[in-house]
Amino acid sequence: MAELKYAEAIRAALEAELGVNPDVLVIGEEAGQLGGVFTVTEGLQAKFGVHRVIDAPICEAALMGWSIGVAVEGFRPVLEIMFSDFSLLALDQLVNLAAKLRFMSNGQFSVPLVVRMPSGGGTNHGPQHSQSLESIFAHVPGLIVAMPSTASDAYWMTREAINLDDPVVVLESKYLYFRESGVVASDPLPFGRARVARPGSDLSILAAGRMVQRSLAAAAILGEENISCEVVDLRYIWPLDTETIASSVTKTSRAVVVHESVEFGGWGGEVSAWIAQHIFESLDAPPSRIAARRTPIPFQQHLEDQVIPTVDDVVRDVRELAAY
Amino acid sequence: MPAQIAADIETADEFDAMRQLALYRTMSLIRATELEIEHLHKRGRLSGSFHSSIGQEACAAGVCAALDRSDIVMSTHRGHGHAIAKGVPVEGLVAELFGRSSGVSGGRGGSMHIHHRASGFYGETAIVGGGLPWAVGVSWARRRRGLDSVAVAFIGDGGFAQGIIHEALLLARHWPSPLLVVCENNGLAHSMPSEALFGKPGSIAEIVGVTGITSRYVDGRDVCEVAATAEELVRRLRSSGHPALLECGVFRVRPHSLSDPDYRYRERGIGDEWLEAHDPIAKLRHRLEALAPEKVEAVDNEIAVEVAAAVEAAEAAAPTGTEDARHSVYSTPALDHG
Numbered sequence: 001m002a003e004l005k006y007a008e009a010i011r012a013a014l015e016a017e018l019g020v021n022p023d024v025l026v027i028g029e030e031a032g033q034l035g036g037v038f039t040v041t042e043g044l045q046a047k048f049g050v051h052r053v054i055d056a057p058i059c060e061a062a063l064m065g066w067s068i069g070v071a072v073e074g075f076r077p078v079l080e081i082m083f084s085d086f087s088l089l090a091l092d093q094l095v096n097l098a099a100k101l102r103f104m105s106n107g108q109f110s111v112p113l114v115v116r117m118p119s120g121g122g123t124n125h126g127p128q129h130s131q132s133l134e135s136i137f138a139h140v141p142g143l144i145v146a147m148p149s150t151a152s153d154a155y156w157m158t159r160e161a162i163n164l165d166d167p168v169v170v171l172e173s174k175y176l177y178f179r180e181s182g183v184v185a186s187d188p189l190p191f192g193r194a195r196v197a198r199p200g201s202d203l204s205i206l207a208a209g210r211m212v213q214r215s216l217a218a219a220a221i222l223g224e225e226n227i228s229c230e231v232v233d234l235r236y237i238w239p240l241d242t243e244t245i246a247s248s249v250t251k252t253s254r255a256v257v258v259h260e261s262v263e264f265g266g267w268g269g270e271v272s273a274w275i276a277q278h279i280f281e282s283l284d285a286p287p288s289r290i291a292a293r294r295t296p297i298p299f300q301q302h303l304e305d306q307v308i309p310t311v312d313d314v315v316r317d318v319r320e321l322a323a324y
Numbered sequence: 325m326p327a328q329i330a331a332d333i334e335t336a337d338e339f340d341a342m343r344q345l346a347l348y349r350t351m352s353l354i355r356a357t358e359l360e361i362e363h364l365h366k367r368g369r370l371s372g373s374f375h376s377s378i379g380q381e382a383c384a385a386g387v388c389a390a391l392d393r394s395d396i397v398m399s400t401h402r403g404h405g406h407a408i409a410k411g412v413p414v415e416g417l418v419a420e421l422f423g424r425s426s427g428v429s430g431g432r433g434g435s436m437h438i439h440h441r442a443s444g445f446y447g448e449t450a451i452v453g454g455g456l457p458w459a460v461g462v463s464w465a466r467r468r469r470g471l472d473s474v475a476v477a478f479i480g481d482g483g484f485a486q487g488i489i490h491e492a493l494l495l496a497r498h499w500p501s502p503l504l505v506v507c508e509n510n511g512l513a514h515s516m517p518s519e520a521l522f523g524k525p526g527s528i529a530e531i532v533g534v535t536g537i538t539s540r541y542v543d544g545r546d547v548c549e550v551a552a553t554a555e556e557l558v559r560r561l562r563s564s565g566h567p568a569l570l571e572c573g574v575f576r577v578r579p580h581s582l583s584d585p586d587y588r589y590r591e592r593g594i595g596d597e598w599l600e601a602h603d604p605i606a607k608l609r610h611r612l613e614a615l616a617p618e619k620v621e622a623v624d625n626e627i628a629v630e631v632a633a634a635v636e637a638a639e640a641a642a643p644t645g646t647e648d649a650r651h652s653v654y655s656t657p658a659l660d661h662g
Contacts, residue, residue: 051468057498062457062491069461072446073469093488096451097458105439105447106430107652141653165655239662 001184007040007177009151009184010116013158014041014078018048021076024162027054027067028080037082038118038177064090064115068098071113076162083129084119084171091136098167099142113167116158119147120209120260121308122175127296130304132209132260135267137169138238144168145237149197149212151182153235156189164191173210180213194241196248200230202322203254203285206245206271208234211258211309218314227322237267242274249275253284256321260308263291285324290317341615343389347547348612349623350385351605354405356631357414361404361421365582369639370421374435377405379577379595382604383508384409386550387476387570390558396444396466396475398459400508401436403448406478411443414631419638430652431644444473453479453486456505460496460567463503467565474502474562482513484528485521496567497537504557505532505569508544510576515589529571537569544574545602575602 004012017024026032026041026048032055035042045053056063060081067077081087087094094115101109121130138145144166148154154172161168173180197212198219207215212233219229232248234241249255255275257268268289275287290309297307358378364370377384380402388397388409399406407417412428420427421435428440439447446462449455459477466473483489484507496503507528511518522528526541533539538560542553550572557568577595579586591597599606612620653660 054499057491057494059491059494061488062460062495065454065457065488065492066461066464066495069458069463070465071461072458073462073465075465075468092451092454093457097449097454102655103653104429104433104437105441106428106432108429108439108441109446110655144654144659166659239659 001186003181003183004151004155005178006151006154006173006180007038009155009182010040010158010172011042011044012184013155014044015047017076017159017162018044018052023074024076024078025052025054025070026078026080027056027063029056029058029082031055031080036080038174040177041080060086060089061093064093065097067113068093068101068111071111072101072109076112076114078114078116078162081115081117083125084117084133085128085131087115087117087133094143094167095140099140103142110165111167112165114161114170115167116170116172118174118177119171120173120175121297121304122210124299124301124304126299130297132171132292134169134171134208134237135261135265138267138270142167143238146170146235147208147237148172148235149176149180149209149233151180152184153189153233155184157235160188160191171209175210176213189235192236192239192241194232194234194236194244196230196244197233198229198231200228201252202228203230203256203318204248204252205229205231205256205258205314205318206234207231207258208237209260211260214309214311214314215258217311218318221311221315222318222322225319227319229318240271240274242278245271245275246279249279250282253282254321254324255283255287256290256318257287258290258309258314260292262294263289264294266291285321288317288321290314341612343551344548344608344612345616345619345623347385347389347551348605348608348620349627350389350409351381351547351608352623352627353414353630354381354384354408355605356627357408357418358404360631360635361418364635371423372421372434373582374404374421375402375581376578377402379598380508380510380544380574381405382547382550383506383544383572383574386547387504387506387554387572389551390554391444391476392473393444394471395473396446396459396462398446398455398462398475398477399448400455400478400480400483401448401450401452402480403438403478404435407438407440407445407448410445412438412440412445413634415634415637416440418634419641422638422641423643424638424641425644425648426638426641427644430648432649453483453489455479456489456492457495460492460501460503463496463501464499467502472562474504474558476504476506478506478508480513481507481509481511481518481522481528482516484518485513493532493535493537493567497535500566502561502565503567504554504561505567507569507571508574509571510574512576512580514580515586525573526571529569532569537567539569539571541571541573544572545604545607547604547608
């Protein structure tokens, strides 16, 4: 099978689901005729028509609510929010309605909605187009939060999300769209399962999204210094695969989370707290985080590198952890 | 209307009278239920708060009379009247307020989260204006499935300030949806007079009309006018598949909610004054008593019995158990306990 870029893999997943399920709809601003500002939905409208791949006006809040209405009637809408930062316009509908409708209605309604959004930095788009907001979504009961880091995972996790009966937020790394490629695996993934991207024995690096790639690059460098890093790609921020985290950290006795979310209130704190609470006896060092500093993300790369963890940041902090 | 009534009708006048009696019945049921709920709160038998729809019954009854059971209604936070008019069982509604597992939402949602899919009452929303977008989506999706049904979304004059209302109206127009938006203009956005925001009653319909959506204003003190206007609009949008808006002038007889000190922003007793002068239920009763006093009395008695029985059954039912606090967040129990 051919190697696909991360963006192409998502497109292939959407195409596959549009093809097998007439209830699947793709909606987004510029997602139809133009094929999406990152070209992820290119060609889909031509293939499936304007009634399946729908161009939307610029009204995120109502688009989210509209998609909820469509979902409760048994369609499977895949709503693209052009940049994850814009999802904040739609947060009331996502948090107060999509996430809660099943509960509030005592199961009368289900919301099989997928909200996919290009997320994170690395493309010099500036402070309001570069955020990593997965920690906000992971905080909300009722949502599932997916963050693929490879092309193959992007393919299968998108297909899975469409077939789940719960609202799923899929945070795609805009940086990885055209910088990450891979062959799509022949089989679907088990839901909610993290993967060990690199086995190791001295410490566990727990990451998601493009920080997986940075962690792997750091691990390669540290490997030369005889520091054996296990890198775990969490894949889902919620539900968190605590089983894989536990087995890794129990083995290595040291853990660090690497994420693009801001450190304060970032999901790395959650993972660290969980580890401290449940794996304390096996730890040789406190769990820690390497995360974005509390600053909006500047658009220039060298300034972004002062805010979002770089490979060098990960190498430096992990070296310290190894020496603790 | 119920088949039994329809079978008894022999003349157009009788038909008219029967329809009016049905409207009277619906409004009276709403009024009696809301009064009973107030009573229960005052005596500490209900917890939380609620937003009374007294004074707005003609809008709920008149609009819902134009709908079939398979049509859909979305409501606001002030939605008990809409729910009852659409056919949500009073017992299930009251049980919800009592926090019983027999409540329509399982006793976990409360007053602002009455959902009853079986009667087409898709639900209230506690976020002002928050119910309109999914109403648009629902009506679009049902039309897309080839269903004949229409949807009605109630909003308020207060909600009309929300940006999402205007976004949703845009979507209803742009992706044609058989949706009737009913803006209950009770003149108050909580404590803020909406005339200061939008102009005299009728202005909201004008504002929306300019965007190309068929819009009307109707006086919500006359349930027959509301019913006739709603029927015309619903018929139109059922065949056209395009949205419409009905602004209905009503009055919020009670404060915003149980704890709202409305005497701080409007005259004390203004609600009772309005009822005295304009109560749509009293007006219709007066008219019907001239035609069929025994039928009116029968309805009054039926309703008293119905509401009393509903409250008794609701209060006697089992409270939602603690073991039921956390289910149905997700589609699988495993995720619920994650």
